[in-house]
Amino acid sequence: MKVATAEEIQELDRRAIEEIGIPGVVLMENAGLHVVRAMRDHFPDLDKQRVLIVCGKGNNGGDGLVVARHLFNQGIDEVRVTLLAEKEQLKGDAKINFDIVTKMNIPIIEITSNEQIPAFRNLSAQADILVDAILGTGLKDAVRGLYKNVIESMNKARRPIISVDIPSGLSADSGVVYGSCIKADITVTFAIPKRGVLLYPAAEYVGELEIVDIGIPQQLIEHSDIKVHLVQAATVKRTFRDRPANTHKGTYGHVLTIAGSPGKAGAALMAGRSALRAGSGLVTLAVPENLRIPLEIPTLEVMTAALPETKEGTISLDAYDAIMALLEDKRVLALGPGLSTHPSTVELVHRLIQSVEVPMVIDADGINAVAQNPGVLLKAKAPVVLTPHPGEMARLVPNIAIQTNRIEVAQETARRYNVFLALKGARTVIASPDGNVFINPTGNPGMATAGAGDVLTGIIAGLISQNIIPVEAAKTGVYLHGLAGDLVAAEKGYYGLIAGDILEMIPYAIKRIQEE
Ligand SMILES: NC(=O)C1=CN([C@@H]2O[C@H](COP(=O)(O)OP(=O)(O)OC[C@H]3O[C@@H](n4cnc5c(N)ncnc54)[C@H](O)[C@@H]3O)[C@@H](O)[C@H]2O)[C@@H](O)CC1
């Protein structure tokens, strides 16, 4: 599913109206009706509730007037409608709906000055449900003055708030919240989600998100040049087809994982095991010589190989030939967990990137090595998937604010270095060199725990070993990893969740996806 900016959704609305000929009032009617339907779903005793609908002067307010009209029509007479403007300021479809509402003798209370705020607070206090139809995708700036006071009064009223399209005050374009913003319990967003309702910290204001079809033709959406998408269960499911009976471990590929240094054997182990849990047929874990024997016992199903090491016990540049030989029958290389940034190890990473001919998943110290000379990525012979967390991303592209520009930064970096990239964090974004970006909906704050990244590296490598193309492996891997974390959290909560739990939950998460 595509994810829009304000400008992109406005363009879709415009084309639906002008090119396809669907009148704007029809779209507005559908929008309002869906909000009413969502209210009925969430509040079974809606008929007995007192509803306050707060309308702004744009089309978002117009949607609110449609809601008012239908609630009245359905016999709910405890409905109050406020308009944060003088009626003369309304135009277009909002004006049409204002006129209809007026002719239906539904009273509208104009709130146009701060002196009316106490009266507005009373109205909020007397209501059971608040409908926020103040501002939608037309928001231009941080809200101030009357709008700010109204928004804050609504938040303080401690009543359930249902936001029309987006919580008022939230920018459709990014996860940044500039000023006051409605803290919604439910948001009914139209046609496709806007970036702001998915990205944090703004997403915190959205509550439960419903995406509803208001009649914008699918072909317009599909053929638009919107490059940002939401990863959905249905697409992920296609990765996990039923396995034919007549297959063997070789069918599902062999992963080579190069990882570990003294003190970081666990990272290597988890990256190796999670590739198997994601369905890879075989995994060989290549570690510095000193870790080989200690890892032999806990690795169980994972095979190990010892590599020449530096004086400090990290994998040394001398390991290059051995690694190239090990790669002969492998489908993918996972490189980086717990490697260290020893200069010799860093040099090895650079050399491998330039010579390996199977796809590479590079994480953690692998990324830190790349960050010392990102241009090396342009010399890669095979596809590269990078999985940085924001700190690693900042090393890769210094002097850019990462967290406030997650989509743009991931998109630009993937293009510039011709790599696939999963920028981790709440709502991981996956970017492909062709400019497409995917936002992942799964995962939870319990996953901010040591080793969770190593598990993701293993999952993505495990998927690539099954001949899944890198972009799909990155999308599916991130989704699966987050879902496994969500399943653990459902049982154990966020606090004590550890990476090993995520790893062991992978099979159940795959099963859940298949059964979806
Ligand atoms: N035909 C369409 O374009 C459709 C639009 N729809 C609704 O219309 C919304 C977009 O409508 P509009 O483009 O009219 O925009 P909005 O209704 O979001 O608001 C625009 C109005 O608010 C004012 N404004 C902007 N920023 C402000 C701020 N910080 N403080 C105070 N006032 C501010 C603007 O000057 C303008 O008058 C969507 O979110 C959706 O709810 C739906 O009805 C579906 C069809």
Ligand SMILES: [K+]
């Ligand atoms: K709104």
